[in-house]
Amino acid sequence: MKIAVLGTGMVGETLGSKLIQLGHEVIMGSRSKNNDKASAWVQKSGSLASQGTFADAAAAGELILNCTLGSASLEALTQAGEANLAGKILWDLSNPLDFSKGMPPSLFVSNTDSLGEQIQRAFPSVRVVKTLNTINCNLMVDAASLPGDHTLFLCGNDAEAKSASRDLISAWFGWRDIIDLGDITASRATESYLHLWLRLWGALKTPQFNLHIVRR
């Protein structure tokens, strides 16, 4: 599959590298055609890797991964262009973290709205699936790297997009316990969980943890 990874940070690089390793073509999108971090990543990743603008990546990708910072996501997707994204599945991995009010960060949208919803509203023709935003990126791509049962969430308005995404996430990254929380408004739930995630990071002194939803 041809996959667009939007964002050159640690999340984008980790996801991109895992997908290359699985044999997919990955185009990393950023603000400019020749981004230094994207170039370095392409160089070390071999012939399945390429880079381009957000629009180049969105046009080429059959599946779009939003790995940009939450504060940059709407602008990045605007640059990607709705025409290039229309009808495609977009995994929104971002979180609306606001670092301006001290640590741990707060959220710049929360409670009665969410970044997932803002993205879906801004790009109505895109099939947004909010997922993978509740764990560290190393864990995202390798569920088994943390022993034991633990849970991943997804939500979105398009049932078919969620079903396809669940299958891919399971096949690619080894996730077995994936809970569908409902429509895109459930982004409020997984984004708000970041408050707890950040405090747990502080208490446990490692980001290599996850929650398992224990039920009968």
Add this chain to the structure above:
Amino acid sequence: MKIAVLGTGMVGETLGSKLIQLGHEVIMGSRSKNNDKASAWVQKSGSLASQGTFADAAAAGELILNCTLGSASLEALTQAGEANLAGKILWDLSNPLDFSKGMPPSLFVSNTDSLGEQIQRAFPSVRVVKTLNTINCNLMVDAASLPGDHTLFLCGNDAEAKSASRDLISAWFGWRDIIDLGDITASRATESYLHLWLRLWGALKTPQFNLHIVRR
């Protein structure tokens, strides 16, 4: 121990009944000296149970449990009176649920503040421990009613109060995995988790679940 349970709802009744069963004296506090629900509970609970105003309960209790609705907590504690609460450990089980904007509820304080913090600020001489607010009340009092390992959180500014609370919660209700999230500002984390808890309730069709923090 003599324990004040503030609130006559399902949470207060469940906690009160469990504590009576464990041999403690419980005084249920409410707005009035003769509350119908409190009277009915006292009647069925035997000689260790009594009722009174919030102030009566707070004055008598060595440990205070805030089981009132989040929207009523500050007013209930004001009626209880800081003099009656001073120096005592108060378990804040409440959540700032706002039902005025549709279902699932949102929070009337969140993100950069929390109800736990509001209570601690309003009653600085009280040793507030935020805990037990992330699970259904039947599970609160009997961790083993949900098989498997799962996690409870606490936070607060007073280390000794947290340590004593951890011991009591473990001894009384069978909780083994209790994570200290830090000072009272971590109430933002467990209160914000309600967003996820409520969506999970919807997805799983039962409130009898909990999260287990899986870590190495």
